[in-house]
Amino acid sequence: MQAKHLAALDASDPALTYGGNLHQPNQRQNRRYRHMAGITFLLSVALLWFGTTRAMADVIISSDTSGISGSTSYYPQGDIITTPAGGPWDDLTFNFYFYNGSLNPSASGDLYIFTTPVTENVGSISSSDPGFLAMASASGNLWTFATGVELDPDTTYYFYNTTASSDEYGSGDAGVYAPLGGSFEPAGLTVDYSLAGDVAAVPEPGSFSLLLMAIGVLGLVAGGKNLRRNHPAIGT
Secondary structure: OHHHHHHHOOOOOHHHOOOOOOOOOOHHHHHHHHHHHHHHHHHHHHHHHHHHOOOOOEEEEEEEOOOOOOOOOEEOEEEEEEOOOOOOEEEEEEEEEEEOOOEEEEOOOEEEEEOOOOOOEHHHOOOOOOOEEEEEEEOOOOEEOOOOOOEOOOOEEEEEEOOOEEOOEEOOOOEEEOHHHOEOEEOOOEEOEEEEEEEOOOOOHHHHHHHHHHHHHHHHHHHHHHHHHHOOOOOO
């Protein structure tokens, strides 16, 4: 009876598609599923990209330019800087200032960033010391740190210039200096400085949720396609 029933069906009916055994695949339906899957994939990529590339413009993370009196000292110098809320930041640049009628950017020698104070003599400071984060050599009155070096928000960092320089002291008490080649000690004032960087690309929590939703839709589309292949409607 079943064989007679199947023989009586129209073999051109696209609803009877099943792996090509009885009928040709429903090409129009398959193209629609592929089109939907492609759109879902592109939307997923776009959502993730927009969520991870927010607020990438160069920003001043922290600065102090209050010193314009010409008070300087020719020693290795540095600053203890606590970052503000926000961030994290990468693509970091740093400079001190010297005063010559106006504040001018200043950078010479090597600048180290540590997460803890360094107590040894300035001439012995190296990347093997505890708390080392990064080091950059001056170029064009600026220290530019390697991509991938990041500063976290609300965190204290120690910036040490191991080369003697004559830079401007402003208000505050964040500055350090190393007299006579000794270790860094409080200077009682802040060395004028500017710390800049980009807000690091951190995915927004909502972006992950949207991405997971898009992947779920893609899975449903693929699952529906497989369901129609494996369980075709063969009529009654």
